[in-house]
Amino acid sequence: MAKQVIVFDVNETLLDLAGLEPRFSELLPAGMMALWFSRMLFNSAVATMSGVYQPFDQQGIDALVTTGLGAGIEISEEEARWVVDGMRDLPPHPDVEPALEALQDEGIRMATLTNSSRSMVRDQMGNAGLARYFEKLLSVESVGEFKPSPAAYRHAASSLAVGISEIRLVAAHAWDVTGAIRAGALAAFVERGRARLGPLSEKPDIVARDLTGIASSILAH
Secondary structure, three states: OOOOEEEEOOEOOOEOHHHHHHHHOOOOOHHHHHHHHHHHHHHHHHHHHOOOOOOHHHHHHHHHHHHHHHOOOOOOHHHHHHHHHHHHHOOEOOOHHHHHHHHHHOOOEEEEEEOOOHHHHHHHHHHOOOHHHOOEEEEHHHOOOOOOOHHHHHHHHHHOOOOHHHEEEEEOOHHHHHHHHHHOOEEEEEOOOOOOOOOOOOOOOEEEOOHHHHHHHHHHO
């Protein structure tokens, strides 16, 4: 237990994307935000599989312009960048700080691992008031491959000076949990909103409806 490091995904796991709705809805209906974010993740997966890295910020801009075109709405790159920059100021979910406090009080090492760029995750954690909980703010930008590439999780383990089996990824994305487990890490899945593990998803040994439940299970292990 003393060696295990808890590594948190950021977007949707720690931070609430609903905070982006005011900016997003100035360009597209708020109901299209999930489609945009899914397209952003899809684009990042294509980039990794094709061996061409482009920062997550740029993936978001491209996905927003494309989503607009699909709806018959022309969005400039400048307008799209303004929306994506709003991700730097996302608020944390209400359960985040109590969970992080509980883990920190027990001396648990913690870090983030995000598809966001290094500059974005620094701003995100600083603006959300969460930076003080984490030993390292890790980004896939350092390896040039987006999660769920095994290289991303191995980078986290290496950066934290532990073996891959000694990190536990916490995420609200089934694909992220699956990627971590297949890379050799432990994982915990947060069932935020309608997020659920699918039949083909790897099944972690910790699943809870919120981060306080995740923290309690981690401390009980």
